[in-house]
């Protein structure tokens with residue numbers, strides 16, 4: 838079975854990314870939520886009705902970034918004031934040396950599906966395996 842055939846069986850497999858629905862309701866405008874999906878801890882922000890997702894853990898000391906204040910396309914870490922671009926995850930501001938030493942966070946594409954947070958994730962070997970592209974099917978059935 839090809840990846841394209843698997844995509845027809847798994848409608849949530851789109852292009853090179855998978856749309857993974859979570860059980861977390863979409864946060865209200867101006868608020869945020871913490872989402873755990875397939876080993877990714879993601880801070881989800883609703884800014885004026887637009888959803889943004891970045892790694893939850895601040896790369897400095899691990900503060901949950903969903904506790905930060907999101908405004909002007911950035912979130913400010915409440916512990917030591919590093920800020921991150923909500924679209925790219927790049928370091929956008931903060932105290933001098935801390936800013937220069939910090940690594941960016943991963944940005945995720947997040948959407949709403951029936952009021953629940955959906956995260957687009959790249960395919961993983963566990964779900965797109967050329968020998969068994971459909972989880973739950975035996976290789977003999979998938980061939």
Ligand code: FES
Nearest residue numbers: 895897898914917
């Ligand atoms: S933990 Fe985020 S800036 Fe220090």
